[in-house]
Structure formats: C-alpha cells, structure tokens
Amino acid sequence: MSRNNIKILPGALVCDESKLRGDITIGAGTIIHPCVNINAEAGPIIIGDSCLIEEQVSITHRLPFDQQEKENTPVMIIGSHNVFEVDCTVEAAKIGNSNVFEAKCYVGPRVTVSNGCTIGAGCRLTEEQILKENITVFGADCQMREAIDVPAKQTLQMDTLMKMLPNYHHIKKPNKKTDAFIKQI
Amino acid sequence: MxxxxxxxxxxxxxxxxxxxxxxxxYFCRHCSKVRCSFCVCHEVDSIFCGKCSENIPSAEARVKKNRCSNCLVCPSCQQELWPRVAATKTSANPDEPKQVVKKMHYLLCQFCRWSSRDVGIPDQSSVTGFPDRENVYANRLQEVLDAYKAVVLAQKQAKENEKKKQRKKYLSYTDITGVTAAALRKRIGLPADRTHPLLKNKPKKPDNAVAVEEVDDLPEELFTEPVNLLEVTSVDQRLLYPEAQPVKMDKLFPVHKQLSIKRSLRCRACEHNVSKPEYNPNSVKFKIPLFAYYHIxxxxxxxxxxxxxxxxxxxxxxxxxxxxxxxxxxxxxxxxxxxxEPEIKEVEETMDSLNIQEKQHASLPSMTSTSQPSSLLSLGSHRQPMITIKxxxxxxxxxxxxxxxxxxxxxxxxxxxAEFDDSGDTHNIQxxxxxxxxxxxxxxxxxxxxxxxxxxxxxxxxxxxxxxxxxxxxxxxxxxxxxxxxxxxxxxxxxxxxxxx
Structure with missing residues (x-):
C-alpha cells in the first residue's frame, strides 16, 4: 500500500503532524492528535464518528501471519465514540462503539472488541478472543469484569479539544462531503 | 529507592x-555498624489512613479494627474508591411539577470501573454515608469474644490471688480478734461475699457450635451450567472480606481501607533510633534518617x-x-x-574509645557543666550497649x-x-x-x-x-x-x- 488515500469527513479534526499511511477514512467529529500513527498496511481502516485518538497512539492494520494469504483485503473498522488514550497500541481488526483503550495498553490483531469495553492502562491482550459487551480489563494480570454500563463519553474534553487544537496545530482539511461518503458506502 | x-x-x-x-x-552511628532490618527493633510510631491522611490514635484504631472509617476500597481490585456526583431529579412533592435537582453520590473505582451502582447500593446524599454490610455472625462472634475475655480475666484474677496468698505471711487484725472478714462486712452492712465487680456479671457461656450431620446437596446448576468466570469472585476478592467471603460478583461490597503505619527503627545493640519518621502523615521526610545510603x-x-x-x-x-x-x-x-573474633574485639575497642572520649567530654570542659549539659553527651555516657550481637x-x-x-x-x-558547576574538577589529588x-x-x-x-x-x-x-x-x-x-x-x-x- 504505497499510495496514501486519506478521507476526512467534515467535522473531523486531524492534525497535520499525525502520520497516516494507507487507505484511511476518518468519520465526523473524530479528533486525531499530532504524533498519532495510523498505519493501514494490510487494508483500509475506517474510523467512525466522534472518536478521540490521543498522542502517541499507534493503530495498525496488520494481519496475523496465517491470514495473510487470503484474496479479499479485510477492512479494519473502528466504531464511534471510542477513546484511545496516550500511547496505546491497537491492532484489533474489529472494534465496536464506546470503547476506551487506556494509556499504554496493547490490543493484538486477533482480538475482537465489541461495545463499551475498557482495556485498562498497561494491559496486554494478545490471544485470540472476543471481548463481550461492557467488559473491563484491568490490573497487571488482565483481570476481567463486566461493567454495568458503557464508559462515560468524553464530550466535554472533546469540545475543548475541538476549540483548542486548531489554535496551536496545522489541521488537515476535510476532503469528503458527507453525502459522497454515504453514497460510497 | x-x-x-x-x-x-x-x-x-x-x-x-x-x-x-x-x-x-541502616547505619547506626552510635555503634558505627551497619544494621539490616533484622538487627533493628521495629516500633509503630503512628497510625494513619493513606487516603485521607488522617492520624488515628492506636486505641481508636484498635476499636475500628485498623480500618479507616471514612475511606473505602474497591472490592474488585482493592484500589481506593472515589465518590462521584450524580445529579438526580426528584420532585419533593408529587403534585408540584417543579423538579428539584439533588446532588447524589455514588462510589467509583477509577481502575476497574466498579461502581457502587453495580451491586445496587443506592446513591447517597452525603459522601461518607455509605452503608456497611452487616455481618450475619456478628452476635455470635461478640458472644465468643466476650467469653474469652472473661476467661482471660478469670485467669488473671486467679494469678493475683495466688500472689496474695503467698504474700500473706503476717498476721491480720481479723486473725487476732477472731472476726472474719465476712463477719466484719456483715456488721458494717455490706453483702458478705465480696467478688470482683467484673467477675460478678459473668457473661453467659456461648452455645456450643454444633456440627451439622446432614449437609444439603450441591445445587444442580453447579454441574450442568457452564461456569461464567465474570460472575465468580477471585480468591483475593473473597479474602478481602473474610466475614462474608462473597462467591458471586454481585455480592461484593465496599470495604473500609486498612490503615498504614509509620514505624521507627531502633538499633538493638545500643537502643538508639536509626530511623524515625515525621509525625505528620503527609510528610515523607524523616527526623532521623540513618540510612546506610547516606553514610557508606x-x-x-x-x-x-x-x-x-x-x-x-x-x-x-x-x-x-x-x-x-x-x-x-x-x-x-x-x-x-x-x-x-577480631571484629568483635575491634567493635569493643571502638566502643571503649567512644566511651572514654565521651567521658572526657562530659568531665573536662567546664562549659558543659555551667551551661546546659548537652543531652546527647549525657545520653552517650549513660547508654551502654544493651545487647552484644554476635x-x-x-x-x-x-x-x-x-x-x-x-x-x-x-x-x-x-x-x-558541583553538578551545576562547570568549572571542572580542580582538586589536585595524587x-x-x-x-x-x-x-x-x-x-x-x-x-x-x-x-x-x-x-x-x-x-x-x-x-x-x-x-x-x-x-x-x-x-x-x-x-x-x-x-x-x-x-x-x-x-x-x-x-x-x-x-x-
């Protein structure tokens, strides 16, 4: 994937310094900080609406070795209202809505994240698994528990960032219209 | 460190x-020796809560079972729980359409996102007013505890009586006059038998624990249903609350935070402090920091x-x-x-020389005798090594x-x-x-x-x-x-x- 094909929908805020490689679609209201590394090497990445992707986050679309020789290129889909906190590494191919990836966590490519999950700070999920809804992973040995509710949305924080970030950073302009994007899908 | x-x-x-x-x-500079944690006496200096930084007297801590009365920890991950404000709209009067926004609190763990709402604890209007779970066996425990206390007291009493009997080698007035103590008491108008007031109201003996012969069969689901690990508590979670030891996740309840201590360490040989913390729980400094790191x-x-x-x-x-x-x-x-062996001798020698020097200091200068005597010196001359550690x-x-x-x-x-000085190393050391x-x-x-x-x-x-x-x-x-x-x-x-x- 040599050619970069970045689609930014109106309302998204993507800092110019962020490193985006490959075929990436960024939904409305999503904030991407500078120093974010998104790498769509195995196929396109689609990021949903109102996601917050913080500094030093690395999102990589990479296939496990045994799945690399399939013909149809898989798509990495990240849902809406997900929060990627500082320095987390996410390679999971399917991520639902309202998940929180806390600081310095690692989610491997064989993991499927459903909705409302929290992956705690520093937790490493490497084995093939499907996280059920509202699962919280925490602690040094990745204990799991089921939360009663989805994690709270970071609306206030995102509103502030929407105002503040353009003052100090160059922003990539949205290059797709919403209608066109919907038609494309 | x-x-x-x-x-x-x-x-x-x-x-x-x-x-x-x-x-x-540690380094005891009074005996000029390195000491490890086994060679010092550990003493509890103060008891405090690590979350609210409140000093708690030891008697109060004992009553509260070494737990802070205000702070709670998460039953799921043993981290501290923090109160969260949730605004709920409640109408004070059902007839009035106007709703009053009321501040309510619930507890949330920032690490595992456990909240007091998970287990159905109602939101509280005050931050500290969360209910404690009642121990089902509290009465029984208290009964047994009281009984044992009575046993201890009785034993103490018996020991003291024995001592009194041994001491009674002289004649008492009652022996001479032939009036017994009981008779004397009767004459004055007191009840004849005199027992210890604490012994009088003897707590009743607790009922014996009875072993049950017929045990209920295990529930059928245990064998048929697959285990859902998300519902079962871990060993840590169970042992956090030994009275109840909840098996299911939904039975977890916030636990009061255990108190921490500040300890001072004392050299076992000379009984001088090698480490003494400051009393204030917020302070991480030491009054006496005789750590080897600072001396060797x-x-x-x-x-x-x-x-x-x-x-x-x-x-x-x-x-x-x-x-x-x-x-x-x-x-x-x-x-x-x-x-x-030679090292022992050396220690003793240094000790001797130390003492001699101290004595000289104490006796020689008239300054110290006229002005206030230095407390350190007076201490030094009196303090002899208590234990010789082999x-x-x-x-x-x-x-x-x-x-x-x-x-x-x-x-x-x-x-x-020197770190901020770029002038270089100017010491001329050969x-x-x-x-x-x-x-x-x-x-x-x-x-x-x-x-x-x-x-x-x-x-x-x-x-x-x-x-x-x-x-x-x-x-x-x-x-x-x-x-x-x-x-x-x-x-x-x-x-x-x-x-x-």
Missing part, C-alpha cells in the same frame, strides 16, 4: 551475616570484561561518597571462614578472586552544587593511576582485576567480594567530629561465566 540502586548486584554484609543492597541497610560509600558496577574461567578480567566499579566529609577508601582481603558467618560462596590493590584512594565530600581510572566530584572509578576460579561450568554466576575500609567521620558529638575506620564486606555479582575463547 530500589529502582535507583537496583538491580541488586552489589550487596553489603550486615553484622548478622545477611547480604543486602545498600538501600535496605555507594559501589556500583560500571563495566566487567567477559568472565572466563581462570582468566583475569578487568572490573570497573564506581565509588560515591555520600557524606559531607572526605574519606579514604582502601581494600582488604575478605575472610569468610574465620569466626570473626556476628554470624556469611553464607556466600565466592568463586572468583579479586586482586586486592595495596594503594588507597581519596573520595572528596559530596557537593550538591592518585595511583593503576587504581583510579577517572574521577569526578565525589565519585571515583576504580579498576580492579577479577579472576574466576578454574574449572567452573559455563554460565555459572560469578560472585566476588572484598572488604572495604573507609574513613567515617562521626558528627554526633558536635564539639569535634571523630574519625573512625569503618569496615564493611561487599559482594558483587558480576554475571555469568562465558566460554573460554
């Missing part, structure tokens, strides 16, 4: 034969050449002088097998030899400003260039040669050792600092043996 001094490859020998890294050792040169391994059996490798270690006084370091051969053998095998250098080297005093490789401010890099023993297997961990003798300047006695030669045995773990070329 462990991460500054770690990994623990350099170990110092305590008097008792234990090997510890310098950060775990710190040794760190800089580089080691690959270690080969029977071949000499160069070892470079760094010495750092932590004190405000210049010191001279020399090396001695380590002797593990000898029973360390040195024990060090159990550490050495499989390499260090060539002990004959020359010594000087370590300049620590200067905090060093043995074979020994000292390089020096900067209070640090010196020393070159030693190590030879692992012949015939060792590959990947054997190589340990070498030497005794370090350094000049220690003792500043307890303010009139004039005294200098001692302090000896400590040092063991260095150098790494594994590699193949012989």
């Amino acid at each position: 462990a991460h500054i001094c770690g990994p623990e490859v350099v170990k110092y020998a305590c008097h008792c034969g234990l090997l510890r890294s310098i950060s775990q050792l 040169p710190d040794i760190r391994i800089v580089t080691v050449e690959p270690l080969r059996a029977g071949q000499t490798s160069e070892l470079i270690i760094k010495f750092t002088n932590p004190t405000q006084h210049q010191t001279v370091v020399s090396f001695l051969e380590i002797a593990l097998d000898e029973p360390e 040195p024990r053998q060090i159990f550490q095998t050495l499989n390499s030899t260090v060539e002990i250098p004959t020359s010594t080297f000087i370590l300049p005093p620590r200067d905090d400003a 060093d043995d260039p074979k020994l000292v490789k390089w020096r900067k401010s209070n640090k010196a890099f020393i070159r030693l040669s190590v030879t692992p023993q012949e015939g060792l297997e590959l990947k054997t961990e190589i340990v070498c050792g030497f005794a370090m003798k350094h000049l220690y300047t003792n500043t307890i006695f303010t009139q004039q600092p005294q200098k001692y030669e302090h000896k400590v045995k040092v063991f260095l773990t150098l790494g594994n043996l590699v193949g012989s070329e």
Whole structure:
C-alpha cells in the first residue's frame, strides 16, 4: 500500500503532524492528535464518528501471519465514540462503539472488541478472543469484569479539544462531503 | 529507592551475616555498624489512613479494627474508591411539577470501573454515608469474644490471688480478734461475699457450635451450567472480606481501607533510633534518617570484561561518597571462614574509645557543666550497649578472586552544587593511576582485576567480594567530629561465566 488515500469527513479534526499511511477514512467529529500513527498496511481502516485518538497512539492494520494469504483485503473498522488514550497500541481488526483503550495498553490483531469495553492502562491482550459487551480489563494480570454500563463519553474534553487544537496545530482539511461518503458506502 | 540502586548486584554484609543492597541497610552511628532490618527493633510510631491522611490514635484504631472509617476500597481490585456526583431529579412533592435537582453520590473505582451502582447500593446524599454490610455472625462472634475475655480475666484474677496468698505471711487484725472478714462486712452492712465487680456479671457461656450431620446437596446448576468466570469472585476478592467471603460478583461490597503505619527503627545493640519518621502523615521526610545510603560509600558496577574461567578480567566499579566529609577508601582481603573474633574485639575497642572520649567530654570542659549539659553527651555516657550481637558467618560462596590493590584512594565530600558547576574538577589529588581510572566530584572509578576460579561450568554466576575500609567521620558529638575506620564486606555479582575463547 504505497499510495496514501486519506478521507476526512467534515467535522473531523486531524492534525497535520499525525502520520497516516494507507487507505484511511476518518468519520465526523473524530479528533486525531499530532504524533498519532495510523498505519493501514494490510487494508483500509475506517474510523467512525466522534472518536478521540490521543498522542502517541499507534493503530495498525496488520494481519496475523496465517491470514495473510487470503484474496479479499479485510477492512479494519473502528466504531464511534471510542477513546484511545496516550500511547496505546491497537491492532484489533474489529472494534465496536464506546470503547476506551487506556494509556499504554496493547490490543493484538486477533482480538475482537465489541461495545463499551475498557482495556485498562498497561494491559496486554494478545490471544485470540472476543471481548463481550461492557467488559473491563484491568490490573497487571488482565483481570476481567463486566461493567454495568458503557464508559462515560468524553464530550466535554472533546469540545475543548475541538476549540483548542486548531489554535496551536496545522489541521488537515476535510476532503469528503458527507453525502459522497454515504453514497460510497 | 530500589529502582535507583537496583538491580541488586552489589550487596553489603550486615553484622548478622545477611547480604543486602545498600538501600535496605541502616547505619547506626552510635555503634558505627551497619544494621539490616533484622538487627533493628521495629516500633509503630503512628497510625494513619493513606487516603485521607488522617492520624488515628492506636486505641481508636484498635476499636475500628485498623480500618479507616471514612475511606473505602474497591472490592474488585482493592484500589481506593472515589465518590462521584450524580445529579438526580426528584420532585419533593408529587403534585408540584417543579423538579428539584439533588446532588447524589455514588462510589467509583477509577481502575476497574466498579461502581457502587453495580451491586445496587443506592446513591447517597452525603459522601461518607455509605452503608456497611452487616455481618450475619456478628452476635455470635461478640458472644465468643466476650467469653474469652472473661476467661482471660478469670485467669488473671486467679494469678493475683495466688500472689496474695503467698504474700500473706503476717498476721491480720481479723486473725487476732477472731472476726472474719465476712463477719466484719456483715456488721458494717455490706453483702458478705465480696467478688470482683467484673467477675460478678459473668457473661453467659456461648452455645456450643454444633456440627451439622446432614449437609444439603450441591445445587444442580453447579454441574450442568457452564461456569461464567465474570460472575465468580477471585480468591483475593473473597479474602478481602473474610466475614462474608462473597462467591458471586454481585455480592461484593465496599470495604473500609486498612490503615498504614509509620514505624521507627531502633538499633538493638545500643537502643538508639536509626530511623524515625515525621509525625505528620503527609510528610515523607524523616527526623532521623540513618540510612546506610547516606553514610557508606555507594559501589556500583560500571563495566566487567567477559568472565572466563581462570582468566583475569578487568572490573570497573564506581565509588560515591555520600557524606559531607572526605574519606579514604582502601581494600582488604575478605575472610569468610574465620569466626570473626577480631571484629568483635575491634567493635569493643571502638566502643571503649567512644566511651572514654565521651567521658572526657562530659568531665573536662567546664562549659558543659555551667551551661546546659548537652543531652546527647549525657545520653552517650549513660547508654551502654544493651545487647552484644554476635556476628554470624556469611553464607556466600565466592568463586572468583579479586586482586586486592595495596594503594588507597581519596573520595572528596559530596557537593550538591558541583553538578551545576562547570568549572571542572580542580582538586589536585595524587592518585595511583593503576587504581583510579577517572574521577569526578565525589565519585571515583576504580579498576580492579577479577579472576574466576578454574574449572567452573559455563554460565555459572560469578560472585566476588572484598572488604572495604573507609574513613567515617562521626558528627554526633558536635564539639569535634571523630574519625573512625569503618569496615564493611561487599559482594558483587558480576554475571555469568562465558566460554573460554
């Protein structure tokens, strides 16, 4: 994937310094900080609406070795209202809505994240698994528990960032219209 | 501090034969000895809550079972719970359409996102008013506890009576007059039998625990349903609340936070404090910080050449002088097998010299007698070593030899400003260039040669050792600092043996 094909929908805020490689679609209201590394090497990445992707986050679309020789290129889909906190590494191919990836966590490519999950700070999920809804992973040995509710949305924080970030950073302009994007899908 | 001094490859020998890294050792400057945590008395100084930083008297802490009454910890991950505000709209009067926004609180764990709403604890209007779970067996426990207390009291009473009987060797008035105590009491108008007021209202004996013969069968679901690990609690979670030991996740309940203590450490030989914290729970400083790290040169391994059996490798270690006084370091051969008698003598000698000097100080200058006597001096002359701790053998095998250098080297005093001073090292110290490789401010890099023993297997961990003798300047006695030669045995773990070329 040599050619970069970045689609930014109106309302998204993507800092110019962020490193985006490959075929990436960024939904409305999503904030991407500078120093974010998104790498769509195995196929396109689609990021949903109102996601917050913080500094030093690395999102990589990479296939496990045994799945690399399939013909149809898989798509990495990240849902809406997900929060990627500082320095987390996410390679999971399917991520639902309202998940929180806390600081310095690692989610491997064989993991499927459903909705409302929290992956705690520093937790490493490497084995093939499907996280059920509202699962919280925490602690040094990745204990799991089921939360009663989805994690709270970071609306206030995102509103502030929407105002503040353009003052100090160059922003990539949205290059797709919403209608066109919907038609494309 | 462990991460500054770690990994623990350099170990110092305590008097008792234990090997510890310098950060775990204390230095008693009254007996000029290194002390490990086993050679000091641990005393509880103050009890406090680590979350709300409140000092709690020990009697109160005992009543509260060493738990803070305000702070709660998460039953799921044992971290602290924090109250969260949730605004709920409640109408005070159902007829009135106007709704009043009321501040309600619930507890949330920031780490595992457990909340008091998970288990159905209703939101509270005040932050501290969360209900405690009642212990089903509280009454029974109290009964048993009371019974045991009564037993203790009765035993104490019996012992005291026995003592009284032994003491009764003289005649009492009642014996002479023939009036017994009981008769006397009756005459005065008191009840005849006189028992201890605490013994009178004897608590009733608790019912015996009865073993149940018929045990209910295990529920059928246990064998048929698959286990959902998300619903079952872990061992940690169960033991956090030993009274109930909840099995299911939905039975978890916030637990009161256990209190922490500040402890002071006392040298067992001379009963002087080696570590005493400040009373304030917010403070992390010490009133008396006699840590070895502040008094004994710190040794760190800089580089080691690959270690080969029977071949000499160069070892470079760094010495750092932590004190405000210049010191001279020399090396001695380590002797593990000898029973360390000479060292005892040396200790006693230094002790004697210490005492003599103290006595001189106390008697000689008229200043001290006219003005207020220095408390330290008066203490020093009275305090004799309480226990003589016998040195024990060090159990550490050495499989390499260090060539002990004959020359010594000087370590300049620590200067905090030196780091910001670019003027360079201006001290003109004549060093043995074979020994000292390089020096900067209070640090010196020393070159030693190590030879692992012949015939060792590959990947054997190589340990070498030497005794370090350094000049220690003792500043307890303010009139004039005294200098001692302090000896400590040092063991260095150098790494594994590699193949012989």
